[in-house]
Amino acid sequence: MKIKDNRIITITTIGIIILIWALITSLHLVESLIVPSPKTVLSAFLEILRKGYKRQSLLFHLGSSLYRLLAAFVFATIFAVPLGLWAGFSKKARAVFEPIVDFVKPLPPLAYYTLLVLWLGIGNESKIALLFVACFTPIFIASAAGVTRLPERFLNCAYSLGASHGQAFRKVVFPAALPAILVGMRTALGVGYTTLISSEMVAATSGIGWMVLDASRIMRSDVIFVGIFLMGFTGVLMDMGLRKLEKKLVPWNGKE
Template sequence: MRIIANKQNTSEKILTIGTVVVILVIWFVATTFIWVDPKLVPSPQSVWTALVDIIQNGYKNYTLLQHIGASIQRLVIAFLVATVIAAPLGLTSGYNAKVRAIFELVIEFYRPLPPLAYYTILVLWLGIENKSKIALLFLACFAPIYISCVSAVIKIKEDYINSAYTVGANKWQVFIHVIFPACLPDMFTGLRTALGVGYTTLVSAEMVAARSGMGWMVLDASRFLRSDIIFLGIIIMGITGILLDKSIQVIEHKVVPWKGKE
């Protein structure tokens, strides 16, 4: 079974690498033969040149690492705070209908709202610095985590809970040893969703009011038609997003080793 699994993983990696190579080749050919306007789609060489230049000289008084670090710092702080608050509250709400009745309407009210719709209010309250951005990201990450936790608790089979009570477990023991482990797979799905929503919201927030960060860099470059920097920023944001998601998957494999296994 392990040999088969290893072969499958190898074939999947080959397909992934092949997809990236095909995209790069198409990009290189299209820009080399000028099938598209270079102002709209820069060549890979110009994007690489922009990367080297920004690494050496920075961009608008900040180094590339400072731009990336500013974005990641805002996202990670908001994500961790949202996880610490939303996960216990979501589990409790799923376990207790009265608690769910208190919070569910409020969360369902703001969840479908576009983040930028209420970001202006946060800017007025907290200013254009990191406080307003972290608050916005907190709200963006909170709802997916809360909803995934509530849903995970609700769908647990009652037979599991009744069996625990039958052998003498109290409510706290049932929560810790039955409900919480059963909810972990769905919780990590919610965490990954929240991280993606938070990253998207972060870029939008930096495009509205910021002086550093990847989103701000892309927006500022667009004002001067620097498509090479725009593409560079998009590529870096995509790569960092993948790395952040992979980090959660690594933790998930350690914490929930039974996920996907019968």
């Protein structure tokens, strides 16, 4: 019953926001060039869906953005999770990787994007490399933290029962760190999406970020709103997917 009530609240909130938006535009409280009406934005979306934008379909632009993001996210997860777990499990490994991560962590991704463009060009390679770095840090930190927060008595109990280091890692350390890893992955996905849009605004010829930037040059605020809604909607869908994965993999999380 609570879940149903929460959904009703969410839908009502969205409806109120759209109603206020429609009311503001219908009363001409702001210029339509600055804030287009919901009807205008919907018309722009249907037009782009039907005719595409700048000779490319909407699915092409959306697919280009998602390909860059998901490719970098998958590679970052493959490398960051084992390295983070190793750093959390071993003080020597932590001494090797932690200073590097601490150095990269505060750097704005676009600060070194120019270098990546010079090295790899303006194609997908430089963008995927940029997103890889952006996604790697939160996943690595979360993976290491998931291990270091594990109570030592858990490991001592496993060893006292005859478990080897490998068995203790597989049966105790990894399951205990998995909730933190999944939180790090959700954080990385959000950071990666933000970085992706910024990178497409700097050097790209396709993608949702590029579409928004190009529309701003010709003062098409309706297209800008379409791009913003697409970014938010796809971001919400991906986060929902990770939440469902979290519930499936760690159903005990938050119930202790």
